Amino acid sequence: MTLPARILIIDDEAPIRRFLRVALEAEGHHVTEAASGRAGIEAAVMITPEAVILDLGLPDIDGFEVLARLRDWSQVPVLVLSVRASEGDKVALLDAGAQDYMTKPFSIGELLARLRGLLRDRATATPQGAVLHVADLTIDAATRSVLKAGSAIHLTRKEFDLLWLLASNAGRLVTQGMALEQVWGPAHLEDSQYLRVFIRQLRAKIGDDAGNPKFIFTEAGVGYRFASG
């Protein structure tokens, strides 16, 4: 599904590195391991990975610090692993440049799905005007039209922008801040109630149920994630 990629795992726990390596290599990826923050940064310089899986709790340098140093020179996608982080921590991580986060413990299927989301850009940077297919939804960016099981759904301009943002980032976390900035503009970063109302409307139109979601999943207090495929 995805092309083989160079993936760097920075985690001090050998068992975690081991099962990640097994799973990732089974997917066809090339895995490099680092057991500390410093070793991780060095490895990143050496191998220029296409994705980084970063543990926050490292023995030498704090995970935040590693992330910041990486971001100095690289835009490589970073998936952060942490033991149950608070909402505030998550938002801070995403602001610091992480693409996504996972709470330990996690299932490997979930991790692989997230990783696929992060690696997809690299293969096919979704072109404007492309058409996305998610379950029975067809979303056409060029004509700004949405088909649900073949019949057209009328969306307002903002609703479509929001749906497009979420769907084009399928499987990836879209924070509230990201959605507000890209759909409403930088002046509306605090207006999370707009987002909540539009999500509700959007769900009603595309036939999604907040109580049993199929398309739009809520990450409480952080943002939304669109179903990936």
Add this chain to the structure above:
Amino acid sequence: MTATDLRPEPDALLAQARREGRGRLKIFLGAAPGVGKTYAMLEAARRLRADGADVVAAVVETHGRAETEALLQGLDLLPKRAQFYRDRILHEMDLEALLERRPQLALIDELAHSNIPGSRHDKRWQDVEEVLAAGIDVLTTMNVQHLETLNDRVARISGVRVRETVPDAVLDRADEVELVDLPTEELIARLRAGKVYVQDQIARAVQNFFSKGNLTALREMAMRAAADRVDAQLQEHMRANAIGGPWPAQERILVALTESPVARTLVRTAKRMADRARVDWIAVTVTSATPSGLPEADRDALAQALRLADRLGAEVATLHAAGPIADEILDYARRRNVSRILLGRARPRPWWRRIGREDVARAVTNQGRDFEVTVVSDPDRGRSPAPIRVWSVDRDPRAYGKATLTVLAAGLLALASDRIFPVTSLSLIFMTGVIVVAVRQGLWPSLYASFLSFLTYNFFFTDPRNTFFVIRQDQIMTLVLFLVASALTGNLAARLRDRAMAQRDIAMRTNLLYDFARQVAGAGSSVAVLDAATSHVSAALGCDTVLMRPGPLGRPVIEAAEPARDTLDLRDASAADYAWTHGEDAGRGSGTLPASRWLFVPVGKGNKRQAVLGIAFPDGRSLAPMDRRLMDAMTDQIGVALERIALQSDLEQALVTSEAERLRAALLSSVSHDLRTPLVSIIGAASSLADPTLELSAPARATMAETIREEGERLDRYIQNLLDMTRLGHGALVPKRVPADLREIAGSARHRLRNALSRHQIEVTVPVDIPTVLVDPLLIEQVVMNLLDNAAKYAPDGSSIHVTAHAEDGSAKLSVIDDGPGIPADAREKVFDMFYRVGEGDSQRAGTGLGLAIARGIVEAHGGRISAHAAKAEGRGTRMTLTLPLSAKDTPA
């Protein structure tokens, strides 16, 4: 007047001295020359002389000091005897002349003086012995360095050996030793000012005799000599009694409180004595069968003294004497192995009041030969005795008016009956009138009525009529008998009345006390006790009342007041402070800070002091004796109630501690048992997968893997629960509240829990347009997850779990309904307790028993509620409902 009555010394010693026919010896003991011994002696002599004693100054060395000479003025001076010695004329005390003069008291200065060779005795103390033997009391002076046994030590310290010494026995035999003390610095100052006469030999020997170090050492020595003497007497006494007597080595001091004016002094004296001798002491009062008890005020003073004794650590008792009080006291003293008895000297009373009254002190002294008896005099003997109630109460002029009217009515009746009855019988009519007055108006109006009746009867009904003359003998007899009889019956009737009134008073107070006790005993908290106490005391005594307990600074602060008040002024506060710290009364009507408007009494005994009760009368009067006893009783009740509550809260504290213990045990069991259960499945399944010898089919492998994952996730949730509980317990869980959609929360929760819920049908019924709630979405999601997890744990596989939500009355209700066995009605509240699980033993489902406790903790942190209900009529199924606040400014589009 005799000398016996004048001296302030205790009766017992005096009596003893007189029996032996010896005079009494009092020594004024000083540390060094110049401390003022002679001066003190002269002052004492002048006091005694002023009391009428025959005092002669046999030898007084004034050393030319003006103020000492002034004291000699007016005293009878005995001329000295001139004697030749080595070509010189020297003057000595004239012993012969003194013995011939035979005064009651002789002043003989400088006990250690050596007489001129050729005198009758070598030493002056021998002269004094002879004077004492002649029955003359002696006042004398001595410096401590002259004491024989101390001579060596003094010589070592000061470098001066004094040749003039006095045997220690003289000091020991002295009836009284008074230590004349002066601070060292002051003595040195006096010395520098030339006010001290220095004996030649000392002055010659050393200049440094009067150095500060020396003087301090001497001073200490003098004090010890005086104190040793007391100790020695005590020890001697103990030894003496231990040999022949039935007493154990541990002696006791008994202080008998029979005379009111000295009672407090007695108690304090006894306390000091007991402290010094390190023995127990007992304080007793005696109630007598004799009807003519003590006046109110006296009984009150005795009760107060007994309370003081109680506070000072005495064992207290009230004895009931059927016969003489002294017998009862001595009897008790023997039973309790008492060695010393302290009593107050009977206060001087006019002879007619002494009739029939037992002089307890005298009786105990005479009969209690096996005891050391100390009789203490009233320090303020000159003061007039407390007014007696009878005088004060019946002064109402209206009572006498009514008495007059009654006699008038009796007179008219007698006049009307004159024809019918013989004259002698008419006196009965007057007698009836007198009794009526006695019953209605009391003793004095009845005596007045008797006299008035006597006059009326005499004037109108005895021959010759209409004169005060009486001719017939039998009529004189009738008149006299009438007067006596009417006075007696009036007296009796009046007493009866007094007693009835007292009874009524007592009944009223008993009722008051009973009410008070009931109210205070029923109070559940110390605040309730204090409030009940203040309002009751205030109502019972008609005063302002405060109850104070120590505040953060250790000083008492007002905790309850009637009428309400927060502060006292400085003077009152310091009285309260005194009462608290010393455990004694302070303020108005007491001996300490009487200028205060308030009277403060400590509540609770000794170390268990609980509070300070303060009362003040709006009109500024003091507490009446009767009221004082009532207040004491109430104070006792308050103390008991407060102590009870203190004990109760201790007990509660112990229960809380044991509750914490229980939780700790439950946590341990939870960690050791419940956390391991998932691990059993995980390790089992993982080892199966890893075992190369097992030929597992693909579906079997998948099942194993699934088991590992599910159990791993369960373990993760348990651990999260424990962490959350800890955060809740530390109050670290502060919800970050934002408007949130319950439908989204429910959806998110089921999504995250989808693996654990895979065997159940989940139905979410939440209106799409439900108003938002103001919550921390992550935390409420956690709550819903816990509820779903719980439902899945108990509901049978394949059954459905409903999540419903709706808004009503400004709040939103979310329910999780399952089809499980349900929770017994009596456990529906307990399921939210930590570590509580429905069912016992093996029927328990694995889990930490924390899920619902956490749910409640989180919901309550949001100001919401969570409750468990039966979902169906027969009690089957469970409906968990949480109520959450809606966001105020919701903007549904």
